[in-house]
Amino acid sequence: MTTAPAPAPSTTGPALDVEGLCVDLSTASGTVRAVDGVSFSVRRGRTLALLGESGCGKSMTALSVVGLLDPAAQVTGGAVRVRGEDTLRLSPAERRKLAGPVLSIVFQDALTALNPVQPVGRQIGEPFRIHRGLSRRAAREKAIELMTRVGIPEPRQRAKSYPHQFSGGMRQRLLIAMAVALDPDVLIADEPTTALDVTVQAQIMRLLRDLQDERDMAVVLITHDLAVVAQRADDVVVMYAGTVVEKGTVREVFSAPRHPYTLGLLDSVPEDAERGQPLPAVPGSPPELSAVPSGCVFQARCPLVRERCVRERPSLRATGDGRSAACHFSEELDRD
Amino acid sequence: MSEGRIVTEETEEEVPAANGREDAPGPTPAPKSPPRWWLLLGRDRVAAAGAVVLTVVLLVALFGRLLIGDRAQRQDLDASLRAPSLSDGFYGLLGTDVLGRSVLARLIDAAGTTLSVAVPAVLCSLVIGSAIGLWAGYHGGRRESVAMRVADVILSFPSLLIAVVVLYVFSPSALNIVLILAVARIPVYLRTSRAEAAELRSRLFVDAARTFGTPSRQIIHRHILPIALPTLLTVATLDFCFVMLTESSLSFLGIGIQPPDVSWGLMVAQGRQYLQTAWWITVLPGLAIVLTTVSATVLAAWARIATDPAQRWRLTLPRKRRGASAAVPPEMIP
Amino acid sequence: MVTFLRKRILSSAVPLVFVVLGVFFLARMTGDPVDLYLPLSATAEQRAEFSAAQGFDLSVPAQLWNYLADAARLDFGTSLRTGQSATEMVLDAFPVTLQLAGVTMLLAITGAVLIGSLAAYRPNSLVDRIAGLLSMTAASIPDFWFAVMGVLVFGVSLAWLPTSGTLGGPEVWVLPVATLLIRPFGVLVQVVRGSMVSALSAPYVKVARAKGATPQRVIFGHALRNAVTPVLTVAGDLTVGLVNGAVIVETIFGWPGIGKLMIDSILQRDFAVLQAAVLMTAVTIFALNILVDVCHALTDPRVRQAVPA
Numbered sequence: 001m002t003t004a005p006a007p008a009p010s011t012t013g014p015a016l017d018v019e020g021l022c023v024d025l026s027t028a029s030g031t032v033r034a035v036d037g038v039s040f041s042v043r044r045g046r047t048l049a050l051l052g053e054s055g056c057g058k059s060m061t062a063l064s065v066v067g068l069l070d071p072a073a074q075v076t077g078g079a080v081r082v083r084g085e086d087t088l089r090l091s092p093a094e095r096r097k098l099a100g101p102v103l104s105i106v107f108q109d110a111l112t113a114l115n116p117v118q119p120v121g122r123q124i125g126e127p128f129r130i131h132r133g134l135s136r137r138a139a140r141e142k143a144i145e146l147m148t149r150v151g152i153p154e155p156r157q158r159a160k161s162y163p164h165q166f167s168g169g170m171r172q173r174l175l176i177a178m179a180v181a182l183d184p185d186v187l188i189a190d191e192p193t194t195a196l197d198v199t200v201q202a203q204i205m206r207l208l209r210d211l212q213d214e215r216d217m218a219v220v221l222i223t224h225d226l227a228v229v230a231q232r233a234d235d236v237v238v239m240y241a242g243t244v245v246e247k248g249t250v251r252e253v254f255s256a257p258r259h260p261y262t263l264g265l266l267d268s269v270p271e272d273a274e275r276g277q278p279l280p281a282v283p284g285s286p287p288e289l290s291a292v293p294s295g296c297v298f299q300a301r302c303p304l305v306r307e308r309c310v311r312e313r314p315s316l317r318a319t320g321d322g323r324s325a326a327c328h329f330s331e332e333l334d335r336d
Numbered sequence: 337m338s339e340g341r342i343v344t345e346e347t348e349e350e351v352p353a354a355n356g357r358e359d360a361p362g363p364t365p366a367p368k369s370p371p372r373w374w375l376l377l378g379r380d381r382v383a384a385a386g387a388v389v390l391t392v393v394l395l396v397a398l399f400g401r402l403l404i405g406d407r408a409q410r411q412d413l414d415a416s417l418r419a420p421s422l423s424d425g426f427y428g429l430l431g432t433d434v435l436g437r438s439v440l441a442r443l444i445d446a447a448g449t450t451l452s453v454a455v456p457a458v459l460c461s462l463v464i465g466s467a468i469g470l471w472a473g474y475h476g477g478r479r480e481s482v483a484m485r486v487a488d489v490i491l492s493f494p495s496l497l498i499a500v501v502v503l504y505v506f507s508p509s510a511l512n513i514v515l516i517l518a519v520a521r522i523p524v525y526l527r528t529s530r531a532e533a534a535e536l537r538s539r540l541f542v543d544a545a546r547t548f549g550t551p552s553r554q555i556i557h558r559h560i561l562p563i564a565l566p567t568l569l570t571v572a573t574l575d576f577c578f579v580m581l582t583e584s585s586l587s588f589l590g591i592g593i594q595p596p597d598v599s600w601g602l603m604v605a606q607g608r609q610y611l612q613t614a615w616w617i618t619v620l621p622g623l624a625i626v627l628t629t630v631s632a633t634v635l636a637a638w639a640r641i642a643t644d645p646a647q648r649w650r651l652t653l654p655r656k657r658r659g660a661s662a663a664v665p666p667e668m669i670p
Numbered sequence: 671m672v673t674f675l676r677k678r679i680l681s682s683a684v685p686l687v688f689v690v691l692g693v694f695f696l697a698r699m700t701g702d703p704v705d706l707y708l709p710l711s712a713t714a715e716q717r718a719e720f721s722a723a724q725g726f727d728l729s730v731p732a733q734l735w736n737y738l739a740d741a742a743r744l745d746f747g748t749s750l751r752t753g754q755s756a757t758e759m760v761l762d763a764f765p766v767t768l769q770l771a772g773v774t775m776l777l778a779i780t781g782a783v784l785i786g787s788l789a790a791y792r793p794n795s796l797v798d799r800i801a802g803l804l805s806m807t808a809a810s811i812p813d814f815w816f817a818v819m820g821v822l823v824f825g826v827s828l829a830w831l832p833t834s835g836t837l838g839g840p841e842v843w844v845l846p847v848a849t850l851l852i853r854p855f856g857v858l859v860q861v862v863r864g865s866m867v868s869a870l871s872a873p874y875v876k877v878a879r880a881k882g883a884t885p886q887r888v889i890f891g892h893a894l895r896n897a898v899t900p901v902l903t904v905a906g907d908l909t910v911g912l913v914n915g916a917v918i919v920e921t922i923f924g925w926p927g928i929g930k931l932m933i934d935s936i937l938q939r940d941f942a943v944l945q946a947a948v949l950m951t952a953v954t955i956f957a958l959n960i961l962v963d964v965c966h967a968l969t970d971p972r973v974r975q976a977v978p979a
Binding site: 115 | 884891
């Protein structure tokens with residue numbers, strides 16, 4: 001049964017405000033910093049993409065926001081603010097009250113994210129039972145409504161089916177249904193389409209967009225896919241080796257990147273390559289988390305590297321109109 | 337499970353500089369080599385203790401008899417039923433039984449007998465069971481199902497029961513006990529090795545070996561066995577406990593090791609009538625069994641984590657956040 | 671479900687046949703089966719008489735036929751000790767063991783689920799480490815020694831509990847059940863904990879927590895049902911092991927169950943009874959295995975819909 005409800009949403013200010021988040025990870029070779037001073041904010045109705053290669057810390061950032069980190073990882077600094085409260089300083093019980101109605105997450109692999117021995121109708125109805133104290137029957141009705149909304153055919157019958165009886169795309173829709181059940185302020189989508197084929201991807205992304213518009217949600221999209229960012233996101237935060245290297249709206253950042261890494265990413269899109277020339281790629285690979293350099297994190301692979309980059313880590317500096325980049329020499333990158 | 341709360345006063349012994357940064361710039365240095373076995377063992381104090389105890393038992397079983405001579409059989413009716421004391425010399429440390437024989441000496445002698453039954457039985461079933469299982473699992477098809485069926489049939493019987501019936505028919509002797517226990521436990525290794533082989537046979541490196549024309553036996557021997565070996569050894573350690581306990585039970589019931597030979601189980605049985613007056617005759621052999629078995633179990637649990645590269649990190653966590661210890665595999669149930 | 675059941679029973683029939691035949695051939699492996707039935711002191715005349723009466727002088731195939739015919743009628747001969755029909759003796763002893771085993775398994779499973787789940791939810795807490803060490807010790811204790819210790823401490827020194835026999839109230843049950851349950855309990859706690867830890871680290875548990883589920887809901891609503899499968903398998907194997915334990919416990923505490931019957935018939939060379947007891951136990955074990963499989967099918971819908979091999 002529910003106790004006191006979560007604080008009311010504010011109409012001003014961002015739906016989610018992450019400030020200086022730091023996460024440490026215990027590994028076989030000691031403790032490493034997986035997320036180092038990450039800050040960003042998202043307003044309702046807008047989609048923010050966390051873009052970066054595998055291992056850059058974007059998933060760990062997302063898990064920290066919703067409080068689902070593995071035991072080996074610990075948040076060691078920063079704040080995560082929703083509805084005026086810093087969730088990192090709340091008790092577990094208070095955090096639980098936010099999970100569902102305020103913060104919500106959709107995972108990548110829909111098959112393992114669904115309980116194999118429970119009918120899906122029950123799983124989708126569960127948020128209503130937890131937070132709104134609905135009876136089993138009422139929750140079932142809500143679940144069927146949601147299933148209809150996300151496009152599951154014959155929802156009333158299918159509510160009794162088990163996850164393994166659905167196709168991959170359908171399962172992803174079920175996950176989305178569960179996540180938006182209580183109209184959260186913020187929906188985090190962790191690589192929601194990586195496991196799906198292209199046509200299904202488009203459908204799922206469209207569904208997310210529709211739901212976002214309907215419910216005025218803030219969406220944080222975690223991905224390494226530039227095309228998805230370009231098509232679906234409003235703002236982008238580019239991450240590298242656990243730090244933010246560039247922030248801004250997608251249009252501006254993609255048309256005129258102010259960080260060499262972003263430039264390198266954009267240049268490596270195969271469609272733009274010239275025939276007969278080698279495919280451009282960012283040379284090298286990201287540093288091991290246990291050996292992140294003390295200067296700029298990108299120095300090993302940056303075409304613009306100078307002595308200052310090795311000495312001093314660039315902080316995220318505003319470069320005008322709400323954009324910022326962590327590079328000493330971002331002016332040199334202005335493309336025409 | 338962490339809720340992501342902020343931890344500000346975390347000081348671990350093995351944390352390097354604050355966020356793992358190095359002062360030298362440039363390309364990333366090579367990663368550290370994986371920790372060595374004994375370092376891993378040292379991290380887990382309980383498992384290390386278990387290893388020490390087992391080694392002691394092993395040494396006692398191997399060399400004990402040389403040291404004690406015939407003291408295990410030497411009767412001295414004047415010294416009958418003496419309590420453990422420090423004033424009766426080394427062999428009086430644990431008291432004497434009704435015939436005045438030193439309990440300590442008999443414990444050492446029994447260690448030799450018990451292990452001389454348990455170790456060969458385990459080795460036999462390990463070798464034969466794994467060989468059949470690997471072969472069946474690798475080839476699959478009919479061979480696999482027949483092997484599994486036979487294994488299931490044997491395993492569906494309580495081994496004590498099988499042992500009891502067979503020993504009735506063939507009369508008890510150390511050799512018969514070894515044989516029947518070995519046969520009864522073969523299915524355990526068969527199942528495990530079959531599962532490993534079946535999982536590995538579809539891996540790419542096996543296909544690669546096949547394209548070179550490597551014969552099956554070599555593939556199994558060179559590629560599959562090394563990977564399956566750690567699991568099999570862990571199973572063997574747990575099975576050792578089981579075999580020891582079964583032999584003790586059989587001896588206790590009177591159909592295992594027969595006098596004048598001695599085993600821990602037999603000692604417990606022999607001491608039963610003097611329970612009120614001379615508890616040490618019964619209690620001490622039982623303690624020996626418990627200590628050995630617990631040590632082997634603990635060591636097996638550690639080995640399970642240590643030999644699985646995906647789980648090894650748990651042993652390197654700072655002690656207060658050490659991960660889960662392994663569960664017992666189903667077939668290890670007596 | 672019915673087809674599932676039918677297939678399972680059929681596939682159990684094969685091993686059962688093996689057991690029946692196995693006992694037959696085993697008894698004849700050492701030479702004259704008469705040696706197994708008669709006391710060692712029997713004279714040659716008594717042997718010949720017995721042999722003719724039992725049909726042991728016939729050819730082996732004929733003996734096999736007689737044996738199978740008798741087995742089908744549940745006639746395993748007469749006990750040399752009591753003169754009763756072996757089948758009767760077994761059927762008298764069986765319920766005693768069944769009661770003992772039933773109570774034990776019930777307590778072991780309930781206790782293990784509670785403690786194992788608690789330990790799994792807070793991995794590595796004090797509760798977990800204590801539970802782990804205790805359960806490992808419990809799983810390693812020789813039951814006969816535990817029983818003797820129990821008798822020593824509670825029966826003799828403290829005189830709280832009776833040391834043997836079945837007369838009296840619930841206190842008669844304490845030591846036997848405690849002895850019988852200690853090892854299965856130890857093993858089950860570890861298995862429950864292990865499988866709960868796996869279930870609790872599964873992605874759908876993360877999803878449940880993301881929905882704001884309380885720890886109780888996570889454990890009982892999600893993790894437990896998924897964790898049950900390996901626990902069921904182990905519990906099934908354990909019940910087989912209970913027969914082992916019953917032999918010890920019944921012998922030490924003098925309970926007239928199947929275990930004691932078997933040991934007595936061994937020590938007194940009463941092969942007819944031993945044979946009947948072994949076969950009866952085999953049938954029970956197979957029935958139990960089928961029961962475990964049915965439970966599997968009930969708790970996991972994926973098993974129900976798959977066609978059993």
